[in-house]
Amino acid sequence: MKNDFRARNHPAYWAFIVHRSSGVLLALFLPLHFWALGQALHGAAALDGFLRWTEQPLVKFAETGLVLLLAAHMAGGLRLLALEFLDWREWQKTLLTAAAGVSLVAGLAFLLNLV
Amino acid sequence: MENLKVRIWRGTEQGDFQDFEVPRQESQTVLDVVTYVQRKCDATLSYRFACRVGVCGSCAMTVNGQSRWTCRTHVSKVATDNTLEIAPLRNLPVIKDLVTDMREFFDKWARARGRFTGSTTRKDGFAKVSPESKERKRVDAGIECIGCGVCYSACDVVSWNKDYLGPAALNRAWTLINDVRDTARNERLAAVAGDAGCHACHTHLSCTERCPKGLSPTAGIAGLKRAVLSATLAGDI
Numbered sequence: 001m002k003n004d005f006r007a008r009n010h011p012a013y014w015a016f017i018v019h020r021s022s023g024v025l026l027a028l029f030l031p032l033h034f035w036a037l038g039q040a041l042h043g044a045a046a047l048d049g050f051l052r053w054t055e056q057p058l059v060k061f062a063e064t065g066l067v068l069l070l071a072a073h074m075a076g077g078l079r080l081l082a083l084e085f086l087d088w089r090e091w092q093k094t095l096l097t098a099a100a101g102v103s104l105v106a107g108l109a110f111l112l113n114l115v
Numbered sequence: 116m117e118n119l120k121v122r123i124w125r126g127t128e129q130g131d132f133q134d135f136e137v138p139r140q141e142s143q144t145v146l147d148v149v150t151y152v153q154r155k156c157d158a159t160l161s162y163r164f165a166c167r168v169g170v171c172g173s174c175a176m177t178v179n180g181q182s183r184w185t186c187r188t189h190v191s192k193v194a195t196d197n198t199l200e201i202a203p204l205r206n207l208p209v210i211k212d213l214v215t216d217m218r219e220f221f222d223k224w225a226r227a228r229g230r231f232t233g234s235t236t237r238k239d240g241f242a243k244v245s246p247e248s249k250e251r252k253r254v255d256a257g258i259e260c261i262g263c264g265v266c267y268s269a270c271d272v273v274s275w276n277k278d279y280l281g282p283a284a285l286n287r288a289w290t291l292i293n294d295v296r297d298t299a300r301n302e303r304l305a306a307v308a309g310d311a312g313c314h315a316c317h318t319h320l321s322c323t324e325r326c327p328k329g330l331s332p333t334a335g336i337a338g339l340k341r342a343v344l345s346a347t348l349a350g351d352i
Contacts, residue, residue: 085341
């Protein structure tokens, strides 16, 4: 028999899901990112045109999600490195609180900068 | 107190939950509930227990979806809406009702070289290991495992990869790696390396979350990863 969500419902498992899903979503975003950079190959005007489009409030707001994903993936990754490479201490179990905090602060800082 | 509603798994891999009503008592454990059902309601119910005090590691089951030792789990701590759902451990073949076949669990201890290999005989004196040494402290942190199988049952990587040695066997290997008397370090590190060994761990920490003894197999597995890396770089394995 297999486990269901009741067995998985604990903070470290949620941290795993956040890390995996943010990684997948960022990987899906990468082609768009390269496409945007590739606009520069068509001259400065093409890139500037695209960058002006990204200044729209809704696009900026969507970028907050992107910043949040990046921050969550990086903070979660640093947490994993600490778990794997440092000699074990009790505080390592609670590192995910710090990782979640750092991600939220980064996301909020970006969002607050918009208004 | 109101009667407790209990749903207990009946059958093997195929089967269904059967409902029982059990009188609620103060300080009642989940094992007390199962024992009541077997003695008063249905004598054909199969389950395992021995010591009843959290030493032997034989009474682990899945209670309301989470792997637990039942002898030291109070009903008041785990019952939701006065209801208990009791099932066999996960990730192990079910023999009947609440009894699982633990063979693969213990075979994996052997595959992880979970047996001490020394170089001395009974004629030699005792080894002196300082309680303050780093190695001894690491052993202390993992040695109280009672082999109940709760971590193995809670681990998703065991579900995903049937060859994965699992948290308990790797924790055992880690305590032996830190046993300064042991002489099979490199063979053991080679046995626990690879995609069915320590490197398969996804650091979900479910084992650490559920271990009834409060151990952290994740810590031991992380230690094994580091030890395997150093031994590989040094050309020892």
